[in-house]
Amino acid sequence: MAMHVLVSDTLEEVTDPSDWSECKFPELADLDSYLRCQVCKDFLKAPVLTTCGHTFCSICIRRSITESNKCPVCLEETYESGLRKVLLLDNIVRWFSQNRQELQDKLQPEHINDSQEQENSDINESSYIVTNNSKGKENQNTPSFSIPRDISNVPFHNEISSDPPNAKTEKKVLAECPICGVFMPLSEIQGSHIDKCLTSGDHDKSRQPNSDQPRPNGQKTVRSKTLNNFFDKDKNSSGNNSQLQPNSVKNKQRLANLDTSISTSRLKEKLTSLHLSSSGTRNQMEQRMKEYINLYNANLDSINPASDRVVVDRLQKWEALINNKSNSGGVYNSNNTSNARNMNSPPVNYDEPTIKRQKIQHDEWNNKNNDQYLELIKKARANMKKQKNKEKPSTDNDSRSKAESFSDNDTELLL
Amino acid sequence: MSTLPKRIIRETERLISDPVPDITATPHEDNLRYFDVSLKGPAGSPYENGVFKLELFLPDDYPMTAPKVRFLTRIYHPNIDRLGRICLDVLKNNWSPALQIRTILLSIQALLSSPNPDDPLANEVAQEWKGNHAKAIATAKEWTEKYATP
Numbered sequence: 254m255a256m257h258v259l260v261s262d263t264l265e266e267v268t269d270p271s272d273w274s275e276c277k278f279p280e281l282a283d284l285d286s287y288l289r290c291q292v293c294k295d296f297l298k299a300p301v302l303t304t305c306g307h308t309f310c311s312i313c314i315r316r317s318i319t320e321s322n323k324c325p326v327c328l329e330e331t332y333e334s335g336l337r338k339v340l341l342l343d344n345i346v347r348w349f350s351q352n353r354q355e356l357q358d359k360l361q362p363e364h365i366n367d368s369q370e371q372e373n374s375d376i377n378e379s380s381y382i383v384t385n386n387s388k389g390k391e392n393q394n395t396p397s398f399s400i401p402r403d404i405s406n407v408p409f410h411n412e413i414s415s416d417p418p419n420a421k422t423e424k425k426v427l428a429e430c431p432i433c434g435v436f437m438p439l440s441e442i443q444g445s446h447i448d449k450c451l452t453s454g455d456h457d458k459s460r461q462p463n464s465d466q467p468r469p470n471g472q473k474t475v476r477s478k479t480l481n482n483f484f485d486k487d488k489n490s491s492g493n494n495s496q497l498q499p500n501s502v503k504n505k506q507r508l509a510n511l512d513t514s515i516s517t518s519r520l521k522e523k524l525t526s527l528h529l530s531s532s533g534t535r536n537q538m539e540q541r542m543k544e545y546i547n548l549y550n551a552n553l554d555s556i557n558p559a560s561d562r563v564v565v566d567r568l569q570k571w572e573a574l575i576n577n578k579s580n581s582g583g584v585y586n587s588n589n590t591s592n593a594r595n596m597n598s599p600p601v602n603y604d605e606p607t608i609k610r611q612k613i614q615h616d617e618w619n620n621k622n623n624d625q626y627l628e629l630i631k632k633a634r635a636n637m638k639k640q641k642n643k644e645k646p647s648t649d650n651d652s653r654s655k656a657e658s659f660s661d662n663d664t665e666l667l668l
Numbered sequence: 669m670s671t672l673p674k675r676i677i678r679e680t681e682r683l684i685s686d687p688v689p690d691i692t693a694t695p696h697e698d699n700l701r702y703f704d705v706s707l708k709g710p711a712g713s714p715y716e717n718g719v720f721k722l723e724l725f726l727p728d729d730y731p732m733t734a735p736k737v738r739f740l741t742r743i744y745h746p747n748i749d750r751l752g753r754i755c756l757d758v759l760k761n762n763w764s765p766a767l768q769i770r771t772i773l774l775s776i777q778a779l780l781s782s783p784n785p786d787d788p789l790a791n792e793v794a795q796e797w798k799g800n801h802a803k804a805i806a807t808a809k810e811w812t813e814k815y816a817t818p
Contacts, residue, residue, distance in 0.1 A: 325766035633684035
């Protein structure tokens with residue numbers, strides 16, 4: 254749908270799996286949706302795994318658990334103590350969201366890439382192109398890593414290192430060890446080699462992996478620079494290993510959940526000891542404390558956690574949002590929005606400059622957003638009209654597509 | 669105007685650009701958390717051919733709490749009362765932040781296809797539904813024609 258192009262133009266920050274629908278490889282929409290949190294619908298941030306096997310942003314599932322101890326997907330009982338961070342996934346998502354725009358640009362249908370592009374590209378061929386096209390820095394000292402060509406067929410939770418479903422191709426796939434840069438069968442890397450490589454730690458970093466080295470089976474070389482960025486970035490942040498958090502994080506203790514039976518004076522003490530404001534009502538203090546605990550613990554699930562200062566900033570933003578929003582009208586009083594607009598009730602705790610800054614930020618954001626919104630609505634309406642006119646002649650078609658999308662939506666419902 | 673979380677913007681964008689068949693949901697321009705919804709009665713139900721208006725509001729802590737939804741058009745249904753309030757598990761106990769406006773509206777549409785008189789909100793309607801089914805269906809059709817025909 255042309256709409257999506259328009260939308261991503263006007264609302265750049267808001268991405269959606271459907272953004273891929275117009276590109277040469279629309280199947281990427283699936284990968285795009287797998288890498289998103291079911292709660293915020295955005296790319297996973299500091300992903301964690303629940304005991305029932307579902308993955309969410311750490312902060313999203315923590316907030317959700319604060320509300321009720323149920324997995325948002327399967328409604329099974331879920332506890333905070335059961336959450337485990339998934340650092341590799343964090344890296345994968347970061348890579349994807351950073352390179353997403355570029356991938357999309359390169360996969361525009363009118364953009365003819367190069368000779369490798371064939372008219373009748375099947376799935377494997379297309380994924381091959383994806384790999385090939387992603388721009389990386391060619392002269393990096395970091396090792397590169399071959400993605401098996403049929404990775405797009407691999408169910409997401411098997412992750413990159415799992416066996417491709419097609420055993421025949423699996424035999425052929427030579428991959429480069431991400432640590433030492435030596436080419437070898439994928440199964441060997443996944444087996445013992447990578448462990449050896451990691452533990453020995455004496456891999457020769459000066460060895461420049463020859464990315465143009467031909468594959469022995471005569472296939473075109475996959476110059477897999479895609480994961481290079483991923484390792485580079487990581488190198489900057491946390492050393493060579495893609496799954497290592499900075500050492501400073503390891504020593505950090507997670508904050509225990511708030512015992513809501515503690516006295517108000519103890520709660521104030523606690524807040525003060527964490528350098529947080531202890532103003533406001535008891536309820537506001539509790540909310541602040543809970544959100545801070547969630548933000549703090551979620552931050553520790555990130556592969557590259559932010560400083561405590563940033564966590565406090567996030568808390569302030571959150572609180573400003575809450576204060577700004579409160580009293581914005583209920584479902585039964587729709588027309589008091591002018592009222593709501595004046596409801597910038599003073600945040601309870603922050604110093605004057607912070608409040609002002611936040612207000613300005615909100616106003617700016619609102620204004621900007623509002624324009625885009627109006628534009629968007631206009632475009633969408635025009636689009637809908639166009640579609641309606643198009644669909645009118647063929648009522649038969651219409652009802653069929655109705656039935657189809659209905660069943661689609663049913664599945665979504667069950668998720 | 670209150671600040672909008674990204675998730676709401678995303679959902680709105682999808683609702684407008686890729687609408688659910690037979691359902692429209694449009695945000696108010698002055699309050700983007702408040703939606704005007706119209707929903708076609710499902711084929712094969714006594715609500716067929718009716719177009720029902722609803723209002724939907726996303727509370728501050730959405731998606732941690734469910735959207736508030738209410739029928740504005742009168743409807744004869746055992747799980748919907750005179751004020752338009754809806755008795756539906758996913759709007760109450762079974763709400764999950766993984767659900768969204770789209771899925772909720774589909775659930776409501778499904779509720780029109782399969783009323784549940786054993787868990788009623790409108791007691792009289794439910795009794796009629798169970799005691800004199802044919803008459804209840806006739807009344808539902810009549811109301812649809814009276815209130816929900818555009």
